[in-house]
Amino acid sequence: MSQPTGTTSVRAAEAEAGSASGAASGRVPGRIVISVDAMGGDRGAAAVVAGIVRSAEKNPDIAFIVHGPEPELSKLLARHRHLQDRCEIRHAEGVVKMSDKPSQVMRHGEGTSMWSTVESVKRGEATVAVSCGNTGALMALSMIRLRKLPGVNRPAIACLWPSRNPQGFNVMLDVGADIKADAEDLLQYALMGASYARNGLGLVRPRVGLLNVGTEEHKGRAELKLAHDLIGAATEAGAFDYVGFVEGGDLPSDRVDVIVTDGFTGNIALKTGEGTAKLISDFLKEAFNATFLSKIAALLALTSLKRLQKRIDPRRVNGGVFLGLNGTVVKSHGSADALGVSAAIKLAFLLAQSGFQDRLAARVASAGQARQDAAAPGSGGSAVAPGGSILNGTTE
Incomplete structure (x- = not known):
């Protein structure tokens, strides 16, 4: 890890907002904001910016917070002046490398573009984070910054x-x-x-x-x-x-x-x-x-x-989606080119547009409550039968 010198029938329960992820705040009027880590991929920032340009040209309803070294990103985005009102550069000099250990990134990664990308979702500035970087490090940072949903023991990548x-x-x-x-x-x-x-x-x-x-x-x-x-x-x-x-x-x-x-x-x-x-x-x-x-x-x-x-x-x-966190993170393939990055951004946009994070949180909470009800004394159900199944549980 390069060290920075500075950083600047769907149930009703699922239809209701139940997450504290701040998804609604990650928007500007008429647009959904995606937080993108421009560094860490095998092809460098140029491929990520090319993917952003491709996505922006196809979808006028997306805006971006792009994280990485400001001089490099400014130079790449300057070629696409039509995106100036849709891309905000968030300066971060540090880069998480593919060889970095997650534990190392958790201790010393605060000045990196990956950390900054996830932080934008935590603060509610963006709805979804997208990164091509180190999978283990991205999951570790996402877990410590966004935290797991209540009732989730291990997040998963889908x-x-x-x-x-x-x-x-x-x-x-x-x-x-x-x-x-x-x-x-x-x-x-x-x-x-x-x-x-x-x-x-x-x-x-x-x-x-x-x-x-x-x-x-x-x-x-x-x-x-x-x-x-x-x-x-x-x-x-x-x-x-x-x-x-x-x-x-x-x-x-x-x-x-x-x-x-x-x-x-x-x-x-x-x-x-x-x-x-x-x-x-x-x-x-x-x-x-x-x-x-x-x-x-x-x-x-x-x-x-x-x-x-x-x-x-x-x-x-x-685009693999991290599930079970208080925020949505999409992990792009490390070797993704512009087409691959654009596909990951499209997936992030569709999930944000659907209100996926709130629906997922509500579904997990609803199912957890149903199991507690089934296990409660006098509920007519038991937690786990000798054969390992839950019996007579209520659903809502």
């Missing part, structure tokens, strides 16, 4: 996975926030993932599945079997349908909308999917460049190939 569903994508979480997750954590992931699917994909009642080595109920580790019971008992409180265990082959299927797993498994699945997509793309290029006739075939199939490339291009779904 990503969009290309699928056969009409919406084109499934939600998967956790994909790397924490390598551990017990049954209670997986239940919270299900609640948060369903809320994300409702607000991010427009699904009224998402279908949730729990990733396992098989679909049979007797398979899997003990915490998965317990989570299976907990999630199945929370469908009314969480306003989702539970399809049970799903396998790796179901990640892109139309059987499920939200896939729940621990961060270790989810991150491996995500990186495997990205690598496989690149491998297929490379194989197609080699095949269509092999001979003169194959090149002619490529020209004839050009439209279809472009359609396929668009479907599997990871830049289109760039």
Whole structure:
């Protein structure tokens, strides 16, 4: 870490504002303000600014607070004078590097662009933060500055996975926030993932599945079997349908909308999917460049190939969302180019526009209250049955 020399059927509960995130204050008249970390990505500030320009040209309802060294950012933004009234530069000389340890950043990162980016959301100056930087450091800073939502033990990172569903994508979480997750954590992931699917994909009642080595109920580790019971008992409180265990082959299927797993498994699945997509793309290029006739075939199939490339291009779904915090943070891929950064900003805008943060907080609080009611003496329910399921719980 470079050291700075200075810094200058959706339930009613989910429809109501219940979060202290200050989302409404992160706006200027007619525009939603996005806080963007210009530093930390593999391609530098130029790629991030190019993504901002691309987003601004497509959407007049976005304004930006851009964090990083003022001289460098001023020079990059000076080429786009039409953005002067929509971009505020927030000077921060320090940069969090990919090699920095989260603990180190938590102790000494106050003068960095990443810290400043998250701080703007905490203060209510912006609605959502976007960064291409170090994932572990970003999650650590987000947790200490924004804090966890009441009732959330472990925040999660959710990503969009290309699928056969009409919406084109499934939600998967956790994909790397924490390598551990017990049954209670997986239940919270299900609640948060369903809320994300409702607000991010427009699904009224998402279908949730729990990733396992098989679909049979007797398979899997003990915490998965317990989570299976907990999630199945929370469908009314969480306003989702539970399809049970799903396998790796179901990640892109139309059987499920939200896939729940621990961060270790989810991150491996995500990186495997990205690598496989690149491998297929490379194989197609080699095949269509092999001979003169194959090149002619490529020209004839050009439209279809472009359609396929668009479907599997990871830049289109760039942006993992940190769930379970008092504020929304979108983590862009470290190697994202202008298109990838623009996609992350678009996702941030859509979540801010939907009031996602308030809805998520209300959903988690509502489900937590339902479980407390079920466990209370005389409520007709018990906290956890011998088999691990919650029985006879009320939902609201």
